Amino acid sequence: MRRVLVKLAHPVLERSRVNRHLFEAVRGLDNVTINDLYEEYPDLAISVSREQELLDTHDVVVFQHPFYWYTGPAILKEWQDLVLLHGWAYGQGGEHLAGKLTFNAVTAGAPREAYRADGYNRFTVRELLRPWEQTAHLCGMKYLGPFVVYGTLKIENHADMHEASTAYRSLIEALRDERLDTDRAAHSDDLYADLPALLPREVA
Numbered sequence: 001m002r003r004v005l006v007k008l009a010h011p012v013l014e015r016s017r018v019n020r021h022l023f024e025a026v027r028g029l030d031n032v033t034i035n036d037l038y039e040e041y042p043d044l045a046i047s048v049s050r051e052q053e054l055l056d057t058h059d060v061v062v063f064q065h066p067f068y069w070y071t072g073p074a075i076l077k078e079w080q081d082l083v084l085l086h087g088w089a090y091g092q093g094g095e096h097l098a099g100k101l102t103f104n105a106v107t108a109g110a111p112r113e114a115y116r117a118d119g120y121n122r123f124t125v126r127e128l129l130r131p132w133e134q135t136a137h138l139c140g141m142k143y144l145g146p147f148v149v150y151g152t153l154k155i156e157n158h159a160d161m162h163e164a165s166t167a168y169r170s171l172i173e174a175l176r177d178e179r180l181d182t183d184r185a186a187h188s189d190d191l192y193a194d195l196p197a198l199l200p201r202e203v204a
C-alpha cells in the first residue's frame with residue numbers, strides 16, 4: 001500500500017467551496033496524510049526539516065490547490081524554493097524524491113472549453129503546469145496528469161460537487177491501493193475525465 005501526502009494550499013479555506021469539499025472527501029482515509037500549508041505556515045515560515053520528513057515518509061505527493069493566475073497560490077512557490085534543495089531533492093546526492101508519484105489537483109474558475117488552443121486561456125491546464133512537470137522530472141519523480149475541476153465559479157449544485165469529490169477520493173484510494181494505471185495516467189491531460197479508463201473494471 002502506498003502512503004499518500006496531500007499538500008493543500010488554499011489561502012482562505014473557510015471561504016472555499018470546491019477545495020473544501022475535495023479535502024473533506026479524502027480526510028481521514030487510511031494511509032493518507034493531509035498537510036494544510038496555509039494552516040501550518042500562515043506567515044509562510046515553512047519548516048524545511050518537517051516538510052522534508054513528510055516527503056521522506058510518503059510515496060505519492062499531491063498538490064491540491066485552486067488555479068491562481070495559471071499556477072498555484074503563493075505558498076506553493078515558497079515551498080518549492082525552500083524545500084526542494086540541491087543535494088536533497090536533485091543533483092548529486094539529491095535522491096530523496098526519486099521514484100515517488102506526484103500530480104496537481106486543481107480547481108479552475110474557467111470552464112473546460114477555455115483551456116484549449118482556441119479557447120480564451122489558449123493552453124490546457126497540463127500545458128500551463130509545465131514547470132511542475134519539469135520540477136518533478138528533475139527530482140526523478142513520476143508526474144501524472146492533473147486532476148482538474150473546471151468551471152468552479154459556476155458550480156452551484158450539490159450533485160456536481162459530490163461527483164467531483166467522489167472522483168477525487170476514488171483517485172486517491174486507487175493510487176494508495178496501487179490500482180491506478182500510472183503509465184497511462186502520466187499521459188493524461190485530465191485525471192478526472194480519464195479516471196474510469198485508468199481503473200481496473202470492478203468484477204461483479
Ligand SMILES: Cc1cc2nc3c(=O)[nH]c(=O)nc-3n(C[C@H](O)[C@H](O)[C@H](O)COP(=O)(O)O)c2cc1C
Nearest residue numbers: 016017018019066067068069070107108109110152
Ligand atoms: C487570485 C486569483 C486568481 C485566479 N486565477 C485563475 C486562473 O488563472 N484560472 C482560472 O481558471 N481561475 C482562476 N481563479 C478562480 C479560482 O480558480 C476559483 O475561484 C477557485 O478554483 C475556486 O475554488 P475554491 O472554492 O476552493 O476557492 C482565480 C481566483 C483568484 C482569487
